[in-house]
Amino acid sequence: MKLELKAALVTGAGHRVGRALAVALGNERMRVAVHYHDAEEGAHETVAMIQRAGGQAIALKGDLSTGAGPDELIGAAMSRLGALDVVVNSAAVMMRTPMGKVTVEDWDFMFALNLRAPFFIAQAAAKVMTSGGSIVNIADLAAYETWPEFVPHAISKAGVVKMTSALARLLAPAVRVNAVAPGAVLLPPGTTDAVAGHFADTTPLGRLGSPEDVAEAMLYLLRADYVTGETLIVDGGRHVRK
DSSP states (O other): OOOTTOEEEETTTTSHHHHHHHHHHHHTTOEEEEEESSOHHHHHHHHHHHHHTTOEEEEEEOOTTSSSHHHHHHHHHHHHHSOOOEEEEOOOOOOOOOTTOOOHHHHHHHHIIIIIHHHHHHHHHHTTOOTTEEEEEEOOGGGTSOOTTOHHHHHHHHHHHHHHHHHHHHHTTTEEEEEEEEOSSSOOTTOOHHHHHHHHHTSTTSSOOOHHHHHHHHHHHHHOTTOOSOEEEESTTGGGOO
16 A cells, blocks of 8 residues: 555544554655544644644544444544545553452443444444555554453453454455554553563563554555454564563
């Protein structure tokens, strides 16, 4: 896929990894719809960063945890961009939920945003995307490992991995669907230096990653026209430690 001037939607692009993904598309001179829910100021900062990088950008607000949110967002993106070639499902929530303290409300909220929303975004996008379009879902290394305090999150991300392969089969050949599963590329706010150092020391490549590492993987999947149904793990080798 030649990315210049193509139209893209990135969900959850007001901060953190989502912002890096949107800016990377801006660097390719794409037209980017920057989705946000609460991070309005951050979304407009992302828009400005994309414009400085040579791309075009707009900010679109939407609550993807609602049943109607995904369809409404795709409709808004089509209305503003006039086309849709790329969708990056980045919006997600990662909540600390130790076993024994998980609530139904926490579970439902995480699954609504992390798994249900990207599915229905993909379903709506597939109806309007141009042939040769591409969807990239952001999964998580937690889909492959057991993190005791993040079990519901991990289950939702394992669902994203399965969803990716299923949609790749169902939407081929018109639309390719792949995923990126980041490891320790951006630690939660408040992470101590000791914890960050432990993650780096126990990573085979000897360092933490960055949001830009995830963006590079996304760009590869967008350009790789003979790749679909794959989840590319970007974790410095943590998944091969054992």
